[in-house]
Amino acid sequence: MKATTRPRTVPAVAGGPHYQALDRLATLVAVVDAGGAIRYANNALEDAVGLSRRTLAGLPLADWFTEPNLLQNAVSGANSHEYAVIRYDAWLVRLNNEPLPVHVVLAKTEHGGELVVELLPLEQQTRQEREQRLLEQAHANKELIRNLAHEIKNPLGGIRGAAQLLQLEPDARELAEYAQVIIHEADRLQALVDRLLAPHRRARVVDDVNIHEVCERVRALVLAEFPRALRVQRDYDPSIPEFRGDREQLIQAVLNLAQNAAQALRARIAAGDAEIVLRSRVLRQVTFGRQRYRLALELHVIDNGPGVPEAIKDRIFYPLVSGREGGCGLGLTLAQTIVQQHHGLIECDSAPGRTDFKLLIPLP
Incomplete structure (x- = not known):
């Protein structure tokens, strides 16, 4: 469905202070009037739809969904006080892009019959x-x-x-x-x-940490343990600033991830095509662990091994769970604990031929 343009019911607005705070959110948010016309769209919604808030203001928000009647019914239900909060899944229409699956949360505000519509991309909610x-x-x-x-x-x-x-x-x-x-x-x-x-x-020893010095130490240790037929590639972003942390603990955390990858690559090492990639990036305006950060470090430890066994994918960070014969199942647990002590977390995305452990830590 294509979004249609109707006569505007309200003029374009710049938004008051209570609107502007919505721009700090990573989720897509619109404020609509009692008829469902857009009064304000935050930055995230502007980016998703592909139009400015001034262009969107006054248009029915329902026109930006593949099934507009769902939102219309939700607005009617909220206005009649049938529900305090309404939730459902829908598809958001975007200019020059495929529709985006979103989870819609609609609730009334205290500002003259306005409603707030929050749209969480389903992949983000997951x-x-x-x-x-x-x-x-x-x-x-x-x-x-x-x-x-x-x-x-x-x-x-x-x-x-x-x-x-x-x-x-x-x-x-x-x-x-x-x-x-x-x-x-x-x-x-x-x-x-x-x-x-x-x-x-162990008491944390907090100092300025350069993540690439950590990666280079880990790289040297892994190559010393596996000197043949294993490549450890660097893909660094040199703009990443130093941050406060425990350098030795972070070396241990990244080393646990890299050693885990190297041990999973034994068959590839024998075949001569084993590879680990250490990749660093800066994320801006990112949300994880239910917190929003202006800047964050994203460090990947990627290998081309067989992947995490399906039977333990959901339990790999549990203590004493290992997919390797003879493994004690502590390396990933300890790595996750160390990173969480730095207000971050580790995620894993694994499939045969590519396993990616992603480490996220807030930056100053």
Whole structure:
């Protein structure tokens, strides 16, 4: 459907102060009158539709949907106070572009019968829901790790102590070898618990961080571990500013991602075409973790491996979940914890032949 032009019912407006605040939002927002005519469109909606707010002002907002009757019915329902908030999915018409799938949220305001219509691109809504799940998952992981560590450490100390006493018994020398096995396994479990607790125990050392120095350190460490048939490509944006953070922890987080990628590439390394790409970019006016930031770092660790197994795609940041035989399943959990301590998050997009771990951190 093409948007049609009707006689304007209200003049073009520049918008009062309560309108201008809407320009700070990343979502698409329109303010309409009781008849559904546009009184104001924020910057995001202007960009999506391809017209200025002065051009849009006075036009029926319903004309910019493939099914205009849905919005018309929603406006009527809001005006008659049938609903406080109305939600539904629709397709937004755009000039010279394919229609955009959006989730529509319509609610009345306190300003003389006006209604606010918020349009969330469905892919953006899905991303926000995924980010929220990651944050909730990280919080649950943190509590799980602390409780698990507490439950393991106390009996573990007792088991190790009993095994040491058993070694000292003169009548049980033939059991000394078994006691040594118990001590060794107790120490291994202690080391595992210590690794789980490491990001929560260690005090952060905050300083100015250059993300490319972090990437170069990681690149050198990975190439030292996999010196043959693995290329680690650089694709850096030199304009990225320094930011405040814990350099050593960030090296550990990025190294965990890169090592994870390298270990998934063993078949490619054997074939001689394994590749990891470290790519940095600056994002502007970006929203993640339900917060909007003027600038953010976007760091990708991309590999051309087989991809994350479908069975664990939704659980890869859980502790002790690994898609690799012999893996302990802590690397991604620790990386996510470290990045979230820097008010960021890590996302994963994976398919056979390309896995992309994207790290997002706010910039000053």
